[in-house]
Amino acid sequence: MKLLYSLTLLFLSMAGYGQENPYWFTDDIKKKVADSTQSQSWRSQMGATFYSISGQYNTALKSWDMTFGRVKKLSTADSLRFTKLIPVNAKDYILKRSVSEQIIIINEAHHNASHRTFASSLLQGLYDNGYRYLGLETLASDSVNTTKFAALNSGYYSKEPEFGNFIYNALKIGFKLFPYEAEGNNKQREIGEANNIFDFMQKNKDGKYFIYCGYQHAYEGVHKSWEKTMAGRLSDLTGINPFTIDQTQFSEKSNPKYNEPLLRLVNNTIPVVLKDGNQAIYNGEDKELYTDIKIIHPITKYIKGRPDWMLTKNRKWYKIPVCEVSEYPVLIFAYRKGEYEQKGIPADIIELKTSKDSRYLILDKGEYEIVIKNKEYKVINRFEKTIR
Structure with missing residues (x-):
């Protein structure tokens, strides 16, 4: 609470x-x-x-x-029970199950950009399986459907590069995006969000729905403060039991001692869900407030100073030439061509404190404008780059 x-x-x-x-x-x-x-x-x-x-x-x-950050311990009995669970590729499981679902709700921790990268990896498969609408809690309006990219005024958390990429990819694939945030706190907000999604659904029925939210809005069951969450209230309104997915509990923390014990046991290299001998998916210990599945995200490894989960199959390394940086420290932004002047969201950002720092951007194929700002946030260089 x-x-x-x-x-x-x-x-x-x-x-x-x-x-x-x-x-x-x-x-x-x-x-x-x-x-x-x-x-x-x-x-x-x-x-x-x-x-x-x-x-x-x-x-x-x-x-x-x-x-x-909290240090958590695992009992011997639970440790033995968890070691019998079988890791299954989370993306494959979700996409396979999505065929028979109508509404998917997945959450994020707002400070963890990797959750957006994983959600983005689902988009093409979900679209192929009939999903046409993407609801984003952070969106301020539906103007992105016209502009085809996120801008600084599109929302708050969407200013983060991986969120901007998530939105860009969804629009490129063909999703129609919609906002659903509601005024008020606690129970009032949950009711408002569910009503906003339901109202949108009544006017848009040409496909299935993918809802992206923060934290416990995706949970089902009984909430101590809200009674029911957005997910539970949407289920009541639609008569459809949504497929709910949690990314927050079993994601890495800054220090291994704060990681969930289960995360330490699994030691996976890709996002997974856990299946028991009866093919049932593990969804946590809390049976009063829960999601259908919980994703166990791997521990991040750093390559050239960047998180490995950023290296999706279509992305490439781009090393900023030394000659392009005339002073330090600097912030280096990569904008899709034409978006910087329209206050778009950068596809990637790095900070260089000295000339010895790793100077690698990670970008999808395409045309970019590289913008370099000094300590006073003044632009000291701009140049174009094509990533092939």
């Missing part, structure tokens, strides 16, 4: 931050969240959000865990 209350306050606080420039140097983020009048929880969550949006994945995890 304390975490959920804090997240609500965080969302309200963020409304006044970063409307013009949400991408900051790590040192500037440290200064912005060093407000001694604010709680440690506020500083931790704000820092995690700002680092995430600015492309600092591991630093975002560290900021979050400053407050919410």
Whole structure:
């Protein structure tokens, strides 16, 4: 309950931050969240959000865990039980099951960009299986269906590069995107979100629905504060039992000691779900508030200083030439051609503190404009690059 209350306050606080420039140097983020009048929880969550949006994945995890990192232990009996579970490729399982589903709801931790990358990896398969509509909690409007890319005013969390890529890929594949955020807190917000999704469904019936949300909005069952979540209330409105997916519980933390014990046991290299001998999928220990499945994400490995999960099959390395950077530190942005001037979302961001830092971007094939900003956030270089 304390975490959920804090997240609500965080969302309200963020409304006044970063409307013009949400991408900051790590040192500037440290200064912005060093407000001694604010709680440690506020500083931790704000820092995690700002680092995430600015492309600092591991630093975002560290900021979050400053407050919410917990060391958990596993009993011997549970350890023996879990070792009998069989890992199954999560993407393959979801796409196979999606054929017989009508509504899929998947969540994210708002500071964990890898969740967006995984959700994006599902898009083509879901579209092939009849899904045509993508609901995004963070969207401010449906204008992205016209522009065909996310901009700074499209939403809050969508300013983060992997979220921008998620939106771009969905639109390119052919999804129609829609917002469903609602006013109010707790129960009122859950009711409002479910009603907004249901209203959209009544007007758009040419396919199935993929809903993307944060944290417990995807959970089914009895919630201590909300009674029912958005997912549960949407089920009541539609008469359809949604296929609900959690990404948050079994994702890595900044320090292995904070990882869920099950995550340490599985030791997987790709996102998986766990199946028992009776082919039943493990969905956690809580049977009052739950999702249908829980994804166990692998521990990130870093290649050339970048998270390995960014290297999807169509992405390529691009090393920024030394001659293009005239001073340090700098922020380097890669925008799809034509989107920078329209305040689009960069496809990737890196921060170089010195000339010795890893200078690799990870980009899909296409035409880009590389924008380099100095410590004063002034553009000191712009050039075009085609990734083949």
